Amino acid sequence: MAHTSPPIMVNSCTGKMGHATAEAVVRAGLQLVPLSFTGASEAVAVGNVGVAGIPVELIAPEERQAAMQRVKADYPGLVLIDFTLPSVVNDNVEFYAHNGVPFVVGTTGGDREKLLADAQSGGCYAVIAPQMGKQVVAFQAAMEILAENFPGAFSGYKLEVTESHQRQKADTSGTAKAIVGSFAKLGTPIQEADIRKVRDASTQVEKMGVPEQHLGGHAFHTYRLSSPDGDVEFVFQHNVCGRTIYAEGTVDAALFLAKKIAEKSEKKIFDMIDVLREGAMR
Numbered sequence: 001m002a003h004t005s006p007p008i009m010v011n012s013c014t015g016k017m018g019h020a021t022a023e024a025v026v027r028a029g030l031q032l033v034p035l036s037f038t039g040a041s042e043a044v045a046v047g048n049v050g051v052a053g054i055p056v057e058l059i060a061p062e063e064r065q066a067a068m069q070r071v072k073a074d075y076p077g078l079v080l081i082d083f084t085l086p087s088v089v090n091d092n093v094e095f096y097a098h099n100g101v102p103f104v105v106g107t108t109g110g111d112r113e114k115l116l117a118d119a120q121s122g123g124c125y126a127v128i129a130p131q132m133g134k135q136v137v138a139f140q141a142a143m144e145i146l147a148e149n150f151p152g153a154f155s156g157y158k159l160e161v162t163e164s165h166q167r168q169k170a171d172t173s174g175t176a177k178a179i180v181g182s183f184a185k186l187g188t189p190i191q192e193a194d195i196r197k198v199r200d201a202s203t204q205v206e207k208m209g210v211p212e213q214h215l216g217g218h219a220f221h222t223y224r225l226s227s228p229d230g231d232v233e234f235v236f237q238h239n240v241c242g243r244t245i246y247a248e249g250t251v252d253a254a255l256f257l258a259k260k261i262a263e264k265s266e267k268k269i270f271d272m273i274d275v276l277r278e279g280a281m282r
C-alpha cells in the first residue's frame, strides 16, 4: 500500500541522529513506529527510549527479523530511516533490502558501492546520502555543477580540507569525501587520507571556534584552494551546530520516498540532491 504520510521507523533512536530524527518525525505530525533496532548492549541495558513522550521499544540485532514482520504487518506503507554506525550500515541495508522495505540511509561509511548494489538488487525504493541538511546539500550540488561545467578550472591549485566533528565520530566525513570528488573534477585531486580530521576538544574550541555546548554534535568543514604562487585563495566553509538541520532533511527524504512509491516511479534509488531538485525540502 502507498502512503504519502508514511509511518516511520527510525534505527537507532538510541543514537544522537536517530533520536533527533525521531523527534523531527513527531514534530512533522507523522506516525513514529514505537520500535527501533539498536546495538545488542543498548537493547538489553536500556530496554526502551522516550521520544517526545513516546516509549520506543529497542530491538537487538538477533530479534530484528521477528520485529520486522510485526512492523510490516502493523504499519503498512512504512518507511525506515537508518542512522547507525559505519560498521553496521551494510548489514542493515542488506536486511532492509531482503525484507523489501523502503529506506532512507543517512549513516556514513561502510562499503558504499555494496550499499548501492544491495539496495538496487533488492528492488527497493531508497534515499542514500552522507548529507541531509538542505543548505549543505545545495552547496554540495553547487560544487558538483561547477565541476561538471568547468572541469579542470583549478588545475595546479592546492586543496586543503579540514573537517571537525564530535569525538565519537568513527569515520572521515562522508560529506567531505563527496565534495572532494567534485574538487577532483575541478583539477585538485586529493586522497581521503589527506582530509584533516579534527576530533580533539581543545583544537575545536580554541582554534576553530566550535561552541563548547556543541562539542558533542557539530560539523565544521573548510575547503581551502591556493594558487601555485600563493597569490590567489578560495575558502569554502560550512559550519553546523547540533543535529536539527539533518533531522529535518531526513524527514523530507522519507516523505519524498513515499511520494515516489505512490507515483510508482521507475527510478528507485535517490540521493539528497534528487530530493532538493524536486523542491521536496521544506
Ligand SMILES: NC(=O)C1=CN([C@@H]2O[C@H](COP(=O)(O)OP(=O)(O)OC[C@H]3O[C@@H](n4cnc5c(N)ncnc54)[C@H](O)[C@@H]3O)[C@@H](O)[C@H]2O)C=CC1
Residues within 6 Å of the ligand: 011, 012, 013, 014, 015, 016, 017, 018, 037, 038, 039, 040, 042, 061, 083, 084, 085, 086, 088, 092, 105, 106, 107, 108, 109, 129, 130, 131, 132, 133, 168, 246
Ligand atoms: N547524512 C547526514 O546528514 C548525517 C549523517 N550522520 C551519520 O549518522 C551516523 C550516526 O551518527 P550519530 O547518531 O552521531 O552516532 P551515534 O553513535 O550517536 O549513534 C549510533 C547508534 O547506532 C546504534 N547501533 C549500533 N549497532 C547497531 C545495529 N546493529 N543496529 C541498529 N543500531 C545500531 C548504536 O546503539 C547507537 O545508538 C554516522 O554514520 C554519522 O556520520 C550524522 C549526521 C548527519
Ligand SMILES: O=C(O)C1=N[C@H](C(=O)O)C[C@H](O)C1
Residues within 6 Å of the ligand: 108, 130, 131, 132, 165, 166, 169, 172, 173, 174, 175, 176, 217, 218, 219
Ligand atoms: O557524524 C556527523 O556528525 C556528521 N556526519 C555526516 C558526514 O560524515 O559528513 C554529515 C555531517 O558532517 C555530520
